[in-house]
Amino acid sequence: MNIISTLAGELSATAAQITAAVEMLDDGATVPFIARYRKEATGGLDDTQLRHLEERLTYLRELEARKETVLKSIEEQGKLSDGLRAQIEACDNKTALEDLYLPYKPKRRTKAQIAREHGLQPLADVLLNEQPQDVEAAAAPFTNENVPDTKAALDGARAILMEQFAEDAELIGRLREKLWNEAEIHAQVIAGAEEKGEKFKDYFDHREAVRAMPSHRALAVLRGRNEEILHIALKYQPDETPITEQSAYEKIIAAHFHLSDGHKWLRDTVRLTWRAKIFLSLELEALGRLKEQADTDAITVFARNLKDLLLAAPAGRLTTLGLDPGYRNGVKCAVVDDTGKLLDTVIVYLHQENAMLATLGRLIKQHHVKLIAIGNGTASRETDKIAAELVKTLPEMKLHKIVVSEAGASIYSASELAAKEFPDLDVSLRGAVSIARRLQDPLAELVKIDPKSIGVGQYQHDVNQSQLAKSLDAVVEDCVNAVGVDVNTASAPLLARISGLNSTLAQNIVAYRDENGAFDSRKKLLKVPRLGEKTFEQAAGFLRINGGKEALDASAVHPEAYPVVAKMLADQGISAAELIGNREKIKQIKPADYTTEQFGLPTILDILAELEKPGRDPRGEFQTATFAEGVNEIKDLQVGMILEGVVSNVANFGAFVDIGVHQDGLVHISALSNKFVQDPREVVKAGDVVKVKVLEVDAARKRIALTMRLDDEPETVKRSGRPSENSATPRHTGRNERTPRNPREKQPQNSAMADAFAKLKR
Template identity: 60%
Template sequence: MTSSPTLKSVNARLAEELAVAEARVAAAVRLLDEGATVPFIARYRKEVTGSLDDGQLRDLEERLRYLRELDERRDAVLASIDEQGKLTDELKAALLGADTKSRIEDIYLPYKPKRRTKAQIAREAGLEPLADRLLADPAIAPEAVAAEFLTADVADAAAALDGARHILVERAAEDAELVGAIRTRFWAEGAVRTAPFSDEAAKSPAAQKFRDYFEFTERLEDMPSHRVLAVLRGEKEQALAVRFDGGSDDAYEVMVANALGVDLTARAAATPWLATTVRLAWRTRLMISGAVDARMRLRQRAEEDAVAVFAKNLKDLLLAAPAGTRTTLGLDPGFRTGVKVAVVDDTGKVLETCAIYPHQPQRQWDSAKATLAALVARHGVELIAIGNGTASRETDALATELIADIRNAGANAPAKAMVSEAGASVYSASAYAARELPALDVTVRGAVSIARRLQDPLAELVKIEPKSIGVGQYQHDVTPGTLARSLDAVVEDAVNAVGVDLNTASVPLLSRVSGVSESLAEAIVAYREKTGPFRSRTALLDVPRLGPKAFEQCAGFLRIRGGDDALDASGVHPEAYPVVRRILDRSGITMAELIGNERALRTLRPADFADDRFGVPTVTDILAELEKPGRDPRPAFSTATFAAGVEKVADLKVGMVLEGVVTNVAAFGAFVDVGVHQDGLVHVSAMSDRFVSDPHEVVRSGQVVRVKVVDVDVDRQRIGLTLRLGDSPKGDQPKRPEQGTRPTPSRERRQPARTDHRRRDDKRSTGSMAQALRDAGFGR
């Protein structure tokens, strides 16, 4: 016997996979095991990990979880086979060399405890020697040799041969090398084929969104994630019949024959029997397992891609430009139930709420405008945030008239912006919203959320479960645990990249800070409400249950404006304050003279202030932070202006150039809201004059863009757009399956827009509107 190889450590395997020195990996793993978060390690432990960034650390964290699960399963399999007394050095070496969970399961399959199979029953009847003799000498006539194995349990030669066949079929199906080779070939040469689930299903309205897949075939390796998930959704909804085709049966049967040692070309007495056995092994066992594995692999790859797309979109949305601390009026549009209105101050505190009814059936246009004018004047409103759901364009028209009237009255008018209301209804009905806004009706809470989203998208969106925000690609078709883990990481990274104001942050926002759990966030807010605003970061240590470890993790990401120590408003960690004091001592200037003094800070050399604990990377970060303390990494605030008179898909004309907002970025392109209650698609091929492999290279969620209309399908509510404004204005884009299964837009977006908002019953004159503005406080 040869000695079995030893298994490389998890750290060694991670180092190889990530192409990172093992010492750096070991340091990162140790910190993670000690409870450190990825944002903390990436920001404040650069010397320890060799400056691994948050992306590398997230990959390391994910692979660490997988490899540990892999090793745990490997140990269990080794123990199981050893208990059976069947563990050989060769088998152990194969298991130690397995680098995936599926490979371990392939090797374990013959030894895995299972219910009695027909092959097992045949072995118990003594028929395995018959199978071996037919394999070894195909010149033997099967019926003749089978007669030698008749017993009380084996009635005749046919029963004996049937049992021998079951043994060989199972032997082939449990051959780890054969199973692996078939899996590889099936994936490389296989295809997905789809058709209507039935003739009746093909005629149903629900199945029409999948009609692009009624006659569809695509290679497994080539099929992008969005089409995979669309096809699988069609199968789940019984609109499509899906088949996984591995290619030529003959080629697979040759593989099975070779594994069993059968010569299919031999002209021997047992060759027909052996050929039938090979065919049955392929068609009844291995073809099915190959198709199942291909389906699992295809879904897994599609899910990984979909989660990655969702994560990128979510990050872009969370890090969208904040409008800032300005008094904001939020409008949650609606027709029959009216437009819900909420005014919040510069800190997000609710000042006043109401409902107006400018649209049909009430059509109280001018009285609604007068109500809004009074609110704007009374509270000094600087921004108007309009939710982008039903009646959004009509409500936008109302705000446009209001702003024009205020300007005509000689007063400063607020700016307006359309805000995504995806997930607003989820927040409004949540337990947290009930605690935060107990005096407000559920319907009005949505208007508050819309106003706050404009002020600070990050602070408001963290109150909503990430998957409900509505920027995913088929997120409802993805395994919930995989999606949640990825999105939680995105939210954590975004929150800690921006930093959190300790004295204004909500519980949901604080709970996303490194090292702060939800219960600890509640304790911080309770302490703040009891004792007043925090004056220093060190005061956090007085919060019940917040110990040194939690303080170490969270302190650098929390900001205190106007506190006792100017450094508490920066991203400098309290543990590094001595470095700043050392810089002050050697520079001979005060803290006030140093902070924000770009000229003085640029003359300092990080190496001059580094020591054994804080190396050059950390000191470099400290100097950058002192230059612009508490800097916000998010872009400057800007809004899109929708074209007047373009309010529904039927209003669009090929060749129009419009301004819009990117609402979602998928693998095949980007969806853009141009203000017609239905997002248009900019296909990846229409994004640039150069080749674009990833739409995120060109656009991001929330970005304001100019697009040209190239195709309009009013019946199917599809809009084709291009970012190349010089493109020929005609619908040249090919029809693509991905356009047929667009995820359902956010709340109520699919309803057609109305344009009858000017047909109002209260018929106020221009003079009476001017009087209403004067009554509201404008033009005095």
């Protein structure tokens, strides 16, 4: 009940809503299924709320289990009081719980424990409670065979008091928050590492409030430390403060235990406790907390960008020619039909332009190609020119050419999945197939690639990998189920992302389809090996069957609700074919007439909306940018140019835009709009086509500063300190994946983000 009430408060929901959601999750229901088909039970909690609930439920259950362990341990020691039990049971986070447990936690034999064994606890109590000025005289009665003199007695008493001070949960909690709120993180270059760490030069002498440090700078500094370029430390007082001066933190410790300001021995004890014990521990905690928050922010940015990319509008089911550009190894070409099936492949060379035009022209005519997808890696502009010539010389084919991101294409090419799908096809040609398919349907193709390889994250190799994988998998699952899939054309990797299904069941569906032909009804899915009633309930609503026996199978109406639709049809005296898509007829239906205990108003409204537009795709309309003629490389850019581009990545501090020069430009958050922007995603998202003006170009450092405020003047921006002096990151392509390097040489996609904007804070 504690967990239920906590979650209800966090989600601003009722206990009944949370209880229902928790019970369904525990019963194996998926988030997409609960969000879509169990709105009555959860009161309409959406997938975002349910994901948060799922994550927090796991944390709170772990916390409760830890509380039980802690209580049992303290009780076995005979030290569990009613007050301590109440404190432990009231803990709402793991850190506070561990603070309370620290004095009772079994540990290696400490100096304080040894001192207690030697009978020095009473001396420590006297020194703390009575605070005698003559500590030598107070210690004299406590000498014995194990404590040869008063110095040894006082050292033992000090060890006891230091441990006592450092294990006071209330005190540590107060010091922890004060340090977090007030301390600065200080990064300095390690002597002799200047040349090796050139990319971290903006952090060679960097100070910033630890609590306000944005994720990209935090991760950059922490990476610099891990690569032995930077030394980082927390500073809690000015450097020029005399070492003998009592810090604010030491004063808090002294006040907590009511220690006299004039008692030198106790004051020294407090100083040693803070500087040699408490601060070192809290510094590690603060850096860990900084890393955890930076990870969460970076993963959130990655997840949002991934969602935008996966839900990008598909170009449509048209025969497509995929071109994977290259110089020495040629342009790899693959033609796929409107279902994504490979029809033909060839390799052509840019330096043999006439032969290339003839070969591609033949392929286009032979297979009736309608779309040309061009990977955005090396030689993409040159390849794009050839494609433009084909569009011009073959007007009767009504061709359209589009440059698409090839990030992750090489990962797919070398994957076990690609090898199984195309065992006899050269690895390099598989990439061209992927490029063609991702234009037809980005979601269907990108699910085959590890989300971390898609190229829309920041510092993805530095963040918590299990947390990242879990978050991205949830995004993919939500996106696939939001769109739904055609069970008769979907690949096994796409089917595996459907609610209730897994890789084994997905393979079983494909195998059954190959052996028995297309499914003509959702019910036939129950004939698939190992696909039982429970799985069918979770998956059926997200699987589409076009042209089957049951018209509703092509919609998102769940089979369990078919009787409701049958009653509507009977009341209207029409067939399903006459009702589906007929807005006038649907408007005549009163939702309240069909609500039952099982199907409430939210479900009935969903059913009517689906009947009006069955199988509707929630993705927007396809759009593409037109890159400027004659602007092929960074050297072709001129300050003041207005260009069209595609948003390739969105970070907390701005957006990166592909303007067709193999180097993404950066629009800082302050240059996204004439209005104040709290979050860049309020204005843009990955895949958006935008117009930008060039503010600054640094060809040597491969940086481009852009603005979406087209009336901005470069000189004005430079004087105001906005993004003219800061620029971009290396473009996000999959090209580096094609030529693997030493891990230290391979730069993170966001390594230049912090570098580009570190000056802004100044």
